[in-house]
Amino acid sequence: MTPASLLIAFPKGRLGDELVPKLAGTPLALDAAALKSRALRIPTATPGVAALLLKGADLPRYVAAGVASLGIVGSDTLDELDMDLLELADLGFGACRLSLCAREGLTLEALRAKPHLRLATKFPKATEAWLSREGLTAELVPLSSSAELAPLLGLADAIVDLVQTGGTLRAHGLVETAVLGHSSARLVAARGAYLSEPGRIRPLAEGLIQSLSSSVKPAVAKGV
Amino acid sequence: MPVRTPHFPDLLFGAAARLRRWEGALMGLLEAHGYRELHPSLVLREAVPDGSLRFFDGDELVALRWDFTVSLAALLARRFTEPPPRVAYAGAVFRRPVQPWEAVERFEVGCERIQAEGEATGEADVELARLLMAIPGVLGLKGAILHLGNAALVRRPLEAEGLPPNLAEAVVAALSRRAPHRVREALADHPAAARLAAHAEALLAELDGPHTMEALKASPYAGLLQEERERMERALQSLLPILPPNLELRVDLADVAGLGFYTGPTLRLWAPGAQQELAAGGRYDRLFPGLGRPWQAAGFCVRLSRLLDLADTRPDLFEPLP
Structure with missing residues (x-):
């Protein structure tokens, strides 16, 4: 990760199909034109924050390595891979x-x-x-x-x-x-990014939770 | 998983010079504070653990040194009847990596503060924190963050509830992920589920800021942990007035890394944007009694291999070399 850019890893496939409409109109809405292209790095409505579209099985690896600071992935995939990352919230959707x-x-x-x-x-x-x-x-x-x-x-x-x-x-x-x-969608974070730069990462994580707040379990949101 | 990464790094001129300079500067800092160097053998002939680099010396299975603290503890327990109060070390350890991108051969500098059983340990913990606070400056880091934690905040409630080992392990894993929902899932209908879930939420409620210690008061185990909380507050009062510029001090109540080893206060040093902690340590009072010595100990280790990687990938985090 360079100091200037922040990447969020979003899943392709079933979970991604549910996620993209939920982000519409939020600060992390994905650029519609880029979504229609074959691009895998998509600008969001927030300058300096881009989304990576990844297969669920690959996504935790990008986050654990710190390439992406945050990600959304199914808990079934997390449980299979057991990567070293933080799991900040149960987002509720994709159940x-x-x-x-x-x-x-x-x-x-x-x-x-x-x-x-x-x-x-x-x-x-x-x-x-x-x-x-x-x-x-x-x-x-x-x-x-x-x-x-x-x-x-x-x-x-x-x-x-x-x-x-x-x-x-x-x-x-x-x-x-x-x-x-x-299984349900979980918001995950790179351990290093979250612990070493909370000022940059936490507002983004909170923004994501807020954007998806209709499906977040309330007790979970409180802890983040 | 098979990987083909440079697990045995060769350091070329720049990195080799940086390693030599950092080792010298850090050992100088430790020596100035009364820490005397010990150099345990690179080869372990007893207690060959999993994860170490093992080989046969004739018919004898031996291992390369995989952890300085463990090697030093064995040496100290074997060779000393009274604990040397301050010990320092520098060199390489060889350990199979947990993450595929980590090297097997790692360079470290560290120190141990050892006391006889029954002595007050608060000042020793603060002494180590003060030393760690000086290290970013010695290494030329432009900024750093020191996390203060305490393993007892998780260990004591789990012990008090008498959780079976597999359940306690699941709770610790959930806390390590900072996932209170996973704590609830793991405990399901256990009689202590509601109490421990509330405790997890208290530990995870604030990562920093003035209300961090206040969050602990909301825990159902606030009474059980009062001594630890007061101890952390005293440490903060000692450290905050002497905080060097460009160093942030944060309280991390949910630090559970190494919970099987640490028994009290923990310390972790980060640089903004670093993906891994650069130094870590804490109090581990059960190590020496397990070796037959009634001693208490705490210490920390500076992970020079990670710092070398960071200097390579994020030179902007360091002051320019003179």
């Missing part, structure tokens, strides 16, 4: 469940009874933690996208994936058989 999903008719008990359970997932850490809590063992099949296909094509018995409305699951004949956890 979804991390669920075990299997073909309709296949119950949790039936999955438990399998001598060699295979689970496909983008979330191996959360899945391993759940298996440990449940006293189960399974072979994990790591995937990075379209996990819904795995049970249909015999790659796995079930999947562990994020579920928001359940529409994608239903379209593939899958149902939720267990909820492993919940």
Whole structure:
């Protein structure tokens, strides 16, 4: 990070689609023309503050390294990566469940009874933690996208994936058989930037929380 | 994760000269305040820890020095019956990095203030803070921030509630992230959940400013922590009038880094815009009793490798060289 510029990392994809409209009309609104281009560094309505558009799985790394001072990312991604960064607020939006999903008719008990359970997932850490809590063992099949296909094509018995409305699951004949956890958007900060330059970073963080205040849990906002 | 970063840095002329100059200046400062140098061996033959750089010397598994404080403690406990009150050190440690961009070989200068059990420790803590306050000037940093914390602010409530180790670990991890919502998630329906969540919010409510210590009074553990609060207030009263120009003093009630090691006041030195702390330390009164010596100790370490990186990437933070 140079002394003159501040970068905020925003997620691409589902969470980004929810975030961008919420920022419209705020000091951190993203430049509409730049958004329509292929640019990944987007000016905001605040001079000297730009946004980086990043894949969720890469975003925490940019923040932890101090390249971006702040970022917004799903708690599911944070839990998988376990990077050294600060998590200033639960922003509330982008809420979804991390669920075990299997073909309709296949119950949790039936999955438990399998001598060699295979689970496909983008979330191996959360899945391993759940298996440990449940006293189960399974072979994990790591995937990075379209996990819904795995049970249909015999790659796995079930999947562990994020579920928001359940529409994608239903379209593939899958149902939720267990909820492993919940996820929502979190405001994260680079430890170094936040602790060494609070005068620069905290107003920006507070501005972001205020801009997204309709969905921030009040008790959380108080702590920041 | 496999990485190909320069984990064993070769210092070229500029960095080598800067390291030599900084080491000399810092050791001179410590010597002027009565700290005498000890130089523990680079090779550890006992207690080879995970994270150290290990190799076989014949049939014997040994490790390179991975932490000065631990090496010094072993040396002092083995060779001295009375604690030398002030000890300084300079050199390299070798440690597997937590973050992939950190070097394995790191250059450090530091000091330890050691006392017999039962002696008052307040003055020793202030002595170390005053020394640390002088260090930005010695290094030529244009500005710096000194964070004062106290590990007991988190440790004592967790101990008082008798939290199981995994739950205590989750609470500390949440505080380390400065995430009170994670504290609530971790504690869920534990009987102490409401009290500890309120305490977390009190610790995280203010990072600096005149109301920081007042926030502690809102904690359900305010009575339990009264002694620590008064001690921090006394330290602030001693340090604020002698604050050098370009150094800010801040109170960080939620400092939990190294909580398994530190037992009391903690110190961390930052430069504005630096991504990592440049010096850190605190009180660790359980180290020597664990080695069979009834001594109390506190100290700090200046991370010269990080300072060399900072001088390279952010030369604007330093005064020009003479």
